Amino acid sequence: MKFKRLTAIGRVVGFLILFSGFPWSVKAVSADAQLLGSTQYIVSAEQNSASNICPAQLPEAIDAIVDRPEHRRQHWGILIETLSPSRHLYSRNAQQYFIPASNVKLFTTAAALLQLGSDFRIRTSVYGKDGILRLVGRGDPSLTDAQLRDLAQQLRRQGIRQIQRLIVQDGYFQGLTLHPTWEWEDVYSDYAAPVNSLILNQNVVELQLSPQKLGQPVKITWNDPFAAWQWQIENQTLTAASGVKNDFEVNGILGKPSLQIRGQIAIDSPPEVLSLPVRDPGEHFLQHFKLALLQEGITVTQSQVTTSTEKVNEPELAFVESPPLFQMIADTNQPSNNLYAEALLRTLGVNNSSSTNQNTATLGLNSIKNSLINLGVDGESFVLADGSGLSRRNLVSPASVVQTLQAISQSPQAEIYRNSLPVAGVSGTLRNRFRETPAIGIIYAKTGTLTGVVTLSGYVDAPKYQRLIFSIMVNHSNQPARIIRQSIDEIVLLLTQLSRCE
Template identity: 25%
Template sequence: MSDSATAAPETPPAQSPSLQALSTEPAFLPGGRRRHRKSKPFGPGARRALVLAMAFPVASAALAGPSAFAADGSPLKATPDSAPDTAADTDPGDQQLITNLTKRIVDARLGNNVSGVVLDAKTDRPLWGHNASTALMPASNTKLATATAALTVLGPDHRFTTKVSYGNGTLTLIGGGDRLLTSADLDAMATDAVAGLKAAGLTTVKVRVDDSLFPEPTLANGWNDGYYPDSVAPVRALVVDGHGVTDTSIDAGQVFAGKLAAAGITVDGAVARAQASSTDVPVAQHQSPKLADTVHQMLKVSDNNTAETLLRMTALGAGHSATFEDGAAVVRGVLSDTYGISLDNVEIHDGSGLSRANRIPATTLAEILDRATESRYESVLGPIVDGLPVAGEAGGTLAPEWGRFDDPNSSCAVGKVRAKTGTLTGAIALSGLTKGTDGNWKIFSFVENGSTADANSIKDAMDGLAATVNGCWA
């Protein structure tokens, strides 16, 4: 699903080209001294240590941080916190980038509440910033944080399991947090279940769904009523074919019951919700694709529902309850404790970025991407870079059908920019990476809140900033 709260779902794309396809040089392996690192060497042991370290209780205060808004609700203003770099040894191309960004960030289309930052990935040198530490509503750029935590806690090879059990004349479909579960998967599970039923001489069953893995509430703080079920469904552990309905669990159970009926089993009564018994007999199960593939799709099309499911499964993987609050606390812990990313002014209330209470500075978003592009974290966080939409590539949120990178200033960057989009009413963001004129990878993040310009005009201005970082709009 698109990161716009009103846009229609997009078709999941085929596997995207790697960074190598965007360059004649090898895939992204930045080097250079990391001056600000607090993070430690990462491996399975570190992941286990992280999980063990996150003990209950998770206080609500863990989610809180200074708001970017004053008590009266008006946006707080900040002066640029990183002046243009005018050092004598600055690369001429970087100096032009600095000059151009300083001029273009005040584009009237972006409004008065805009922030941005650019890092040089090779040297880890902050090249330019404008209100970079001001916490703004990040929209779907929040998914970068969600993906980082999920891959770190669960691992890229993790799979989610959906099960069917039998007991007392009832088949129970048990949700396991697989947002990519399809009706074909349910058909295969029904086939296995029917074989067992018929072998036992049974031709009639009740059907129940167990989605107790995710407790209530199913809606996050900061979600508008108009968001669900189209932009995001109430979050449950069971869903089929990504159906945007209010009760995805009952819907999945009904699809499963239909498969049973088609195979000659009589379904007794309506599908209802009930927890499976510990004495039930397992009769079928299905495993999801690897988490790396799930993250790839989530970022490419900005799927809100997948993000919310991953937030809860990450909380479970860290030994917490599968709630919005605990999921957000685990995300904060991963960013800070594992990767040394600043949480100053950060507020997270969901996994998708639909919450209008979220606040993340551009500098934090850039730091997340910085870690994802480090060679030492490539085996864990590589799916984030690979999943970023490519400017002009069909199927992602930077595709031509979304009106991205299609104006005279930014069209030169088609195929040269990877970035995560973010779109809500009153908030547009773009964070990603591209090569500069010096051949080094640049990491950027731009976030605006409250512009009164047309959303497409704001996006054109954002795309122009990315093209400026690339250097093709000189």
């Protein structure tokens, strides 16, 4: 299932969060995937001539971009190396810590690929006997209603028509479903959906706003009938005259199942669609599975969600599996999917622990660190707090990113890993960048965006030189992200012009 994200028209203006009696109004963070399609980041070919650049000229050319007056208050970290043999071409603050945003996914997906293998799949199983069925979720982020229907059909083919007691087990991942250091506003954003063992439809639901008669409140409908049970909506909207600009906001109150929707939509406007996270993903999963069973003629007498981690002794009656890991890491890196990254982090934790009572995310972080150290990455060069990059407590150096990219390029998984990354002007979060430039199709890189943070790291297949590895990180910026991207893209375009100059 794909979810339409908010565009500039009909935007989320802010979330009202009440804390200790004081109201706070904050603006939603722009995630990489939300920016896709809203702006094209194009560097003119006229600004970057096709003339060759010798490696010795590269430092001066990059410094001329970074040292512009508009960048004087920003913190830049850059490291550029040749792939094989490894040789430094440019370095600026390469050993210092930066908030990497979604560049963290480079670490998460590298560790998952190396430890779990490219063909690894996540299995969701139904066990049972004597009228008691137990569904065990294992955190498959790709699971949709179609897979639940598949499970129900498997049960029906075995002659099951009634279930006395249905248990959906949500204890495979231990710990919080939302990271405690994510910003408050993320709680109401689809890019920060809760991560649990029973993920369904990426734990996101859609809310549609449609105009009615002039002066009447906007009609608010859910695409998911069970979502209405989880959210209470205060509708403070109006249908405005034809031609009026759509302008509305969604406000939430932290810790309460309430949404305040305010603003206006023109009477002749098409519906606006919002994506919102599920509040209670375990119950959400249970209700959808019961519906899938009912559609197959299977009734359920009693049902419950449990976080039990007890070992299941009943026979397996039905199962579905995720796509292979090589596809899931592409589904993580290409659109910069935070939920997938966090699910992979916890999967690493489960697969590297003999205990069922430890925090799965913490175990996953330890697993990533050990995996990177084994690759040869300096263990002091990065500090990870989550698997997606939403946390501002993630700290990594450009050197640690380049070391990771360098090391995995020497592994048997090198091609799978590189192909999981967005491609300049072609795919993922880079499909609208580098258009009409020589960089199209020869840059494989991971983007990263938080307020005040813009990053880009990956590979460049310089046509007249050799494959390069780079990491560019900008922190402490009050400039619009598009301004920083413009300069980052100019630097990367310089790399496409490198020549051996022999």
